[in-house]
Amino acid sequence: MLNGEKMLFSGMQATGRLTIGNYIGALRNWVTLSDEYTCLFSVVDEHSITVRQDPAELRSRARALLSLYIAAGLDPEKNIIYYQSHVSAHAELAWILNCYTYMGELQRMTQFKDKSAKHADNINAGLFTYPVLMAADILLYQTDVVPVGSDQLQHLELARDIAIRFNNVYGDVFTVPEPYVGKVGAKIQSLQDPLKKMSKSDENENASIYLTDDRDTVLRKFKRAVTDNEACVRYSEAQPGIRNLITIYSAVTGKTPEEVEKEFAGRGYGEFKLAVGEAVADTLAPIQKKQAELLADKAYLDGIIKTNAERAEHLAIKTLRKVQKKVGFPERPR
Ligand code: TRP
Numbered sequence: 001m002l003n004g005e006k007m008l009f010s011g012m013q014a015t016g017r018l019t020i021g022n023y024i025g026a027l028r029n030w031v032t033l034s035d036e037y038t039c040l041f042s043v044v045d046e047h048s049i050t051v052r053q054d055p056a057e058l059r060s061r062a063r064a065l066l067s068l069y070i071a072a073g074l075d076p077e078k079n080i081i082y083y084q085s086h087v088s089a090h091a092e093l094a095w096i097l098n099c100y101t102y103m104g105e106l107q108r109m110t111q112f113k114d115k116s117a118k119h120a121d122n123i124n125a126g127l128f129t130y131p132v133l134m135a136a137d138i139l140l141y142q143t144d145v146v147p148v149g150s151d152q153l154q155h156l157e158l159a160r161d162i163a164i165r166f167n168n169v170y171g172d173v174f175t176v177p178e179p180y181v182g183k184v185g186a187k188i189q190s191l192q193d194p195l196k197k198m199s200k201s202d203e204n205e206n207a208s209i210y211l212t213d214d215r216d217t218v219l220r221k222f223k224r225a226v227t228d229n230e231a232c233v234r235y236s237e238a239q240p241g242i243r244n245l246i247t248i249y250s251a252v253t254g255k256t257p258e259e260v261e262k263e264f265a266g267r268g269y270g271e272f273k274l275a276v277g278e279a280v281a282d283t284l285a286p287i288q289k290k291q292a293e294l295l296a297d298k299a300y301l302d303g304i305i306k307t308n309a310e311r312a313e314h315l316a317i318k319t320l321r322k323v324q325k326k327v328g329f330p331e332r333p334r
Pocket of ligand 1: 009010011012013044047133134137138146147148152
């Protein structure tokens with residue numbers, strides 16, 4: 001049924017529109033890793049409500065994200081692809097782990113500090129304990145590896161600390177997870193300010209390529225990408241815009257930066273930008289098509305959602321029952 005001995009867990013939030021940065025930096029790596037591990041990929045909708053959401057929009061984005069996982073190449077029979085909110089064990093374990101996490105640890109989380117500053121009118125307790133829910137996601141499945149972006153490493157470190165602390169008191173209950181940080185060089189920058197990371201929430205539409213962008217939009221955004229006056233396609237720190245375009249082109253074509261430099265030696269930026277745009281559009285088109293097909297087939301997608309949540313639950317409940325017993329909750333009479 002599943003692929004490897006070792007367990008892998010990762011998740012994304014269905015807030016904001018995903019960019020090619022999310023695809024190249026995360027989703028595509030998941031597809032590769034899914035051959036090697038037994039994987040759970042969750043749409044972490046419970047995390048999303050730590051910030052106010054429009055309910056209808058959250059629901060439709062969550063469905064779009066779940067279908068995107070599949071469209072990007074994650075097989076829902078070989079992997080477990082599900083909504084966090086469909087497996088109540090996440091919230092139950094999070095409660096217990098809250099009692100094994102210190103205020104001081106959570107106060108040190110840089111994401112909490114950043115988000116509190118950004119949402120000063122809604123610094124809720126969920127935002128504060130967000131990393132504990134994330135620890136529960138991971139520890140529930142006896143996860144060995146967690147692919148995460150560098151911004152989530154601090155949360156993963158906390159999950160490890162909680163697991164170790166719990167194990168020290170109660171014996172070996174949790175597997176202590178390791179981070180999996182993808183290859184370096186796959187960092188995608190803004191097309192309008194190549195010194196900034198490409199973001200889901202940039203106000204400038206032209207800064208990011210969204211996974212939903214159609215071919216014309218992709219070509220237009222690359223055409224407008226900020227470059228320089230060097231007139232030379234070179235992979236150099238001194239040319240961050242061109243360097244970023246080379247990174248993107250390399251990522252979608254599999255060519256090395258040196259090969260790309262050679263391919264475009266003596267050719268103009270206009271030509272290069274068009275080639276990058278076409279390569280990106282060609283990468284996105286089949287994913288968009290598959291996603292649209294999935295979203296159109298309600299019965300099929302609902303079936304996947306239901307069975308995958310059941311498979312996740314089956315695994316989660318084993319850990320949860322063990323933990324409940326360890327901390328002293330009464331046994332359920334059979
Ligand atoms: N916090 C992660 C993010 O915003 C998403 C997430 C939630 C996650 N639970 C997780 C990632 C468990 C990895 C493992 O990117």
